[in-house]
Amino acid sequence: MDAATTDNGQTLYIDRTDGKKGSKAPFYVVYAGEEAENRWGYYCGHCETFDTAMDSMGRVQCNRCANITKADEWDAAHE
Numbered sequence: 312m313d314a315a316t317t318d319n320g321q322t323l324y325i326d327r328t329d330g331k332k333g334s335k336a337p338f339y340v341v342y343a344g345e346e347a348e349n350r351w352g353y354y355c356g357h358c359e360t361f362d363t364a365m366d367s368m369g370r371v372q373c374n375r376c377a378n379i380t381k382a383d384e385w386d387a388a389h390e
């Protein structure tokens with residue numbers, strides 16, 4: 312995993328082999344520790360920021376470049 316430091320000085324670990332597909336680039340899974348036990352959130356692969364948020368539907372959105380995970384199959388099935 313790649314170690315990276317946030318604006319707050321916290322070290323986080325990016326797993327580039329796991330994540331979600333986004334509209335602009337993938338979101339990668341981020342862990343708070345090297346052991347991959349503490350899931351921290353997601354990292355935007357488009358503008359390379361940790362500034363992302365997940366809504367109650369489980370969609371991930373980047374707060375900087377508006378990259379967002381694509382609608383899942385649930386939406387298509389209930390059209």
Ligand SMILES: [Zn+2]
Binds near residue numbers: 359360376
């Ligand atoms: Zn972004």
